[in-house]
Amino acid sequence: xxxxxxxxxxxxxxxxxxxxxxxxxxxxxxxxxxxxxxxxxxxxxxxxxxxxxxxxxxxxxxxxxxxxxxxxxxxxxxxxxxxxxxxxxxxxxxxxxxxxxxxxxxxxxxxxxxxxxxxxxxxxxxxxxxxxxxxxxxxxxxxxxxxxxxxxxxxxxxxxxxxxxxxxxxxxxxxxxxxxxxxxxxxxxxxxxxxxxxxxxxxxxxxxxxxxxx
Numbered sequence: 001x002x003x004x005x006x007x008x009x010x011x012x013x014x015x016x017x018x019x020x021x022x023x024x025x026x027x028x029x030x031x032x033x034x035x036x037x038x039x040x041x042x043x044x045x046x047x048x049x050x051x052x053x054x055x056x057x058x059x060x061x062x063x064x065x066x067x068x069x070x071x072x073x074x075x076x077x078x079x080x081x082x083x084x085x086x087x088x089x090x091x092x093x094x095x096x097x098x099x100x101x102x103x104x105x106x107x108x109x110x111x112x113x114x115x116x117x118x119x120x121x122x123x124x125x126x127x128x129x130x131x132x133x134x135x136x137x138x139x140x141x142x143x144x145x146x147x148x149x150x151x152x153x154x155x156x157x158x159x160x161x162x163x164x165x166x167x168x169x170x171x172x173x174x175x176x177x178x179x180x181x182x183x184x185x186x187x188x189x190x191x192x193x194x195x196x197x198x199x200x201x202x203x204x205x206x207x208x209x210x211x212x213x214x
Contacts, residue, residue: 001025002118006203009129009138011145017125019118019206023213028112028119036109037190039099051091054079060086111213113193123199125206126155134172139180154196155182158204185209 001018002025008014019025054060060079067074081089117123124146131138143149155174157167167184174180183192185208193199201209 004118004123004125004201004206006125006127007142007146008127009142011142014127017203017206020210020214023111023210024115024118024123026111026115028116029108030112032105032109033112033116033190033194036101036106037194039101040189040191042097042099045097047095047097049092050094051088053089053091054081054087057085057087107213109190110188110193113190114199114209114213117193117199122197123201126200126202128203129166131166131169131173134169136173136176139170139173140177143180148198151197152179152195153177153181153198153200154192155180155200155202156188156205156209157182157184157202158208159184159186185212 001021003016003018005016006014054077057079060077064075064078065072075083077083077086079086081087114123139155140149143151143153153174155170157170167182171182174182179196181192181196185205188209
């Protein structure tokens with residue numbers, strides 16, 4: 001079974017923990033990871049771009065000039081696509097870019113990404129901590145103590161209503177640190193696991209991930 005190190009917020013090691021081999025010790029499936037990443041990026045697109053066709057542009061009902069005798073090419077409307085102020089041909093319209101991905105495929109992708117991070121030694125567990133007030137310096141010193149202060153860090157907390165203040169203080173403490181992000185287990189995705197270098201899981205978050213992905 002893979003073994004992860006547990007650290008306290010002061011940077012000292014507080015032991016180790018064995019994690020579920022069926023979740024964190026599988027052979028990563030890169031094809032599935034790529035498929036889910038493409039789907040996540042597609043789902044993030046707003047799809048709100050919109051243009052007007054010649055039928056939707058205001059005006060242009062009157063023929064701009066007579067059919068014959070002017071020496072110019074005949075025109076029926078000033079809102080034709082080739083006219084200034086005219087409509088747009090085959091322009092974008094609001095659409096949904098979401099791609100369907102099965103739940104089992106998403107689970108496999110998450111497990112593959114986590115297994116990749118663990119095999120690289122880029123996942124650690126953060127022991128239970130309590131913040132009385134948000135303090136950015138605490139997490140800057142924590143990263144320096146573990147020698148990854150220059151790396152992109154991802155803090156993952158659990159969706160726990162009993163510790164709303166703690167999770168919020170974590171967010172406030174890390175939001176102003178460059179390359180650092182703090183998310184909830186509900187928001188854990190391939191995008192974040194690939195983008196960030198180091199993944200720091202709270203004990204509660206680790207338990208939730210094992211329960212959901214096992």
